[in-house]
Amino acid sequence: MSDTVSIVIVSHSQDIAKGTADMVRQMVGKEVNIAFCGGNPDGGLGTDVPRIIDAIETVWTPKGVAILVDLGGAETNSEMAVEMLPPERRNCVVVCNAPIVEGAVMAATEAAGGSPLDKVRAVAEELSPS
């Protein structure tokens, strides 16, 4: 079991999702578990609720999971995926309002230091204009 918050990256594009995860791994290292997904159920551009749920479950830890998303549909589908998790897990998964690449790097950096989920989210969200 991991003692750091995990990161899930959800993009409309599988390539963007994977590339973002690659950057986080290179910049932050491997202490933080990262999962990613991108593309709609047909493999085109879009997002896919079942795969978002799978990604969350792959890196699930009671410490929490922070999700970074790109455009609107990724956010809506990620929120939907969180609601479809078992009730006891829902409160430990958040969708961050942050740019996907920078947010993922900042969130993972914070998570690597052992910070709790609310702190990880706050650091990622500092990147967004209020």
Added chain:
Amino acid sequence: MDLDTGTLRSLIVAAAEQIIASAPELTALDQAIGDGDHGINMKRGFEAVLGKIDAIAAQPLGEAINTVGKTLVMTVGGASGPLYGSFFMAVGKAIAAGRRLPEDLADVFASGVDAVSARGRSKAGEKTMLDVLVPVLETLRSDAGRPDLMVRVRTTASEAVERTAPMLATKGRASYLGQRSIGRIDPGARSSCVLVHAICTTLEAHL
């Protein structure tokens, strides 16, 4: 009275067939002010619903509509999945909680509209599907009991779609276009209108 299984099945099939038939139009509208996948996404979702129509129609009404919603969530692949999915899931829950059709149609519909509003953190006037759903709800309430209610609802929906053209989008992908979103009808408003028409026409024929 309650909706029988045959009517339920007809409602779902009519809604799905009309959305599938409208897919090219919805996609064209979405190419103008969105990311061009609304028709494709909605078609994928409703094809998945049709694919399990036997299992869905065998369920109690509330549960059946809830399953339609969940299927859309799991298969649409864009924001319209959770939005329409939440609508049908909330409608299904309202019925499962004891609301009856057609008597409580307006209240049941209101549950769905509230769910869309919460999911999209949006309200009417922002050039979205709510600009059809909210006026339709108002007509369901104001004209309840009239023999021509379904005709009035259809007219409301059609007129409401046209009123989205001059609106400035502030929610969803179209909002990135800013002023350029003005002058086009909203694809989500159009798909809502298609669904409302399909459902009204089927209810008219069966009730």
